Amino acid sequence: MGIVINYFVINISLIFLFMSLTLYVMRTVLPIQPTSPLFVRFWFGVSNGLTAILLTINAIELGDARIDLRLIPIALAATFAGPFGAIVTLGLIFIGRMTIHGMSAPFIDAVLMFVVFFLFSLVMSRVPISRGRGYAIYIGFGTLLVLIRVTGSVDMDVFVNVFVPYFLMLSLGAWLCYWAAKKLETHLWMFLLHTHRATIDELTGLPNRYRTLEQMNDMEMSGKPWTLLVIDVDYFKQLNDTYGHLAGDAALRHIGQTLERHRPPAGFVGRYGGEEFLLVIEGGEGMTKVAEDIVQTVRHTTFEFQGERIPMTVSIGAAIAGHESSMVVFERADAALYEAKRNGRDQVRFA
Numbered sequence: 001m002g003i004v005i006n007y008f009v010i011n012i013s014l015i016f017l018f019m020s021l022t023l024y025v026m027r028t029v030l031p032i033q034p035t036s037p038l039f040v041r042f043w044f045g046v047s048n049g050l051t052a053i054l055l056t057i058n059a060i061e062l063g064d065a066r067i068d069l070r071l072i073p074i075a076l077a078a079t080f081a082g083p084f085g086a087i088v089t090l091g092l093i094f095i096g097r098m099t100i101h102g103m104s105a106p107f108i109d110a111v112l113m114f115v116v117f118f119l120f121s122l123v124m125s126r127v128p129i130s131r132g133r134g135y136a137i138y139i140g141f142g143t144l145l146v147l148i149r150v151t152g153s154v155d156m157d158v159f160v161n162v163f164v165p166y167f168l169m170l171s172l173g174a175w176l177c178y179w180a181a182k183k184l185e186t187h188l189w190m191f192l193l194h195t196h197r198a199t200i201d202e203l204t205g206l207p208n209r210y211r212t213l214e215q216m217n218d219m220e221m222s223g224k225p226w227t228l229l230v231i232d233v234d235y236f237k238q239l240n241d242t243y244g245h246l247a248g249d250a251a252l253r254h255i256g257q258t259l260e261r262h263r264p265p266a267g268f269v270g271r272y273g274g275e276e277f278l279l280v281i282e283g284g285e286g287m288t289k290v291a292e293d294i295v296q297t298v299r300h301t302t303f304e305f306q307g308e309r310i311p312m313t314v315s316i317g318a319a320i321a322g323h324e325s326s327m328v329v330f331e332r333a334d335a336a337l338y339e340a341k342r343n344g345r346d347q348v349r350f351a
Contacts, residue, residue, distance in 0.1 A: 034082025049092025
């Protein structure tokens with residue numbers, strides 16, 4: 001009994017390992033579902049197919065019989081990735097069994113079961129049902145196929161001593177794996193959500209102050225030449241007082257989108273706070289033209305609020321980084337910005 005439990009734990013651990021790695025790698029495309037992009041469903045099917053092959057190799061020995069839990073990754077693939085995920089998983093199992101065992105009567109029986117399971121997944125894909133119930137149905141249907149296959153071919157002692165423990169282990173393992181997959185998927189999705197909220201400015205959709213300062217620090221640590229532009233919206237308080245804060249918010253979104261569209265390919269733009277934006281650019285050549293082009297672009301890009309055209313301009317303070325910390329570069333660029341404002345705004349000044 002101890003050996004059986006040990007093999008059971010090893011098999012469940014294999015499923016957990018592959019499932020965790022798969023969901024982590026695919027964390028940016030969660031949730032995985034039958035309507036996910038084709039490549040997502042394909043790789044999810046591949047992962048479960050490899051898991052099923054390992055489960056076959058590490059089959060649980062009960063007396064003279066060997067049983068495995070490959071029905072669990074098959075059901076996971078069908079539940080999460082639909083018929084396409086299921087057929088990819090079943091195809092890999094087919095290749096694995098052919099390689100390991102060759103053509104045999106048990107192999108042919110298994111292939112027939114795979115075909116029936118795939119056809120069943122096609123039917124299930126057309127039935128509106130919750131994912132949890134769908135998974136339970138897949139496990140139940142797979143168990144039924146096994147029962148049909150062994151009925152009449154094994155005596156009662158073998159059935160009681162082998163297949164009853166198998167069905168119990170399968171039921172427990174299936175529940176554990178689905179519960180873990182669901183929890184892990186939710187955890188990763190929430191992690192991405194909180195990461196997004198922690199690094200993205202909600203108003204403009206640009207990287208926020210924290211993420212932008214992090215980018216500056218990364219540029220400093222890279223040792224490459226880089227340039228910082230501190231960009232401030234001119235007369236922003238006057239705009240708020242005249243047209244209201246909704247207009248001010250719309251103006252910031254407009255400026256943010258304009259900067260994002262017209263930043264250099266090697267540039268990183270983020271909102272520092274208030275009406276101030278930062279543009280971090282790799283390199284130090286030609287930055288005067290880059291900054292002046294931004295000033296002209298903002299000046300000539302139409303901003304409308306409630307049908308009224310409102311002129312918008314920005315002032316820019318720029319500094320090319322030397323052998324100094326990113327915050328010293330920021331202080332120099334910020335000082336240049338105030339010089340641009342004192343000299344009439346709508347212009348660029350370099351430190």
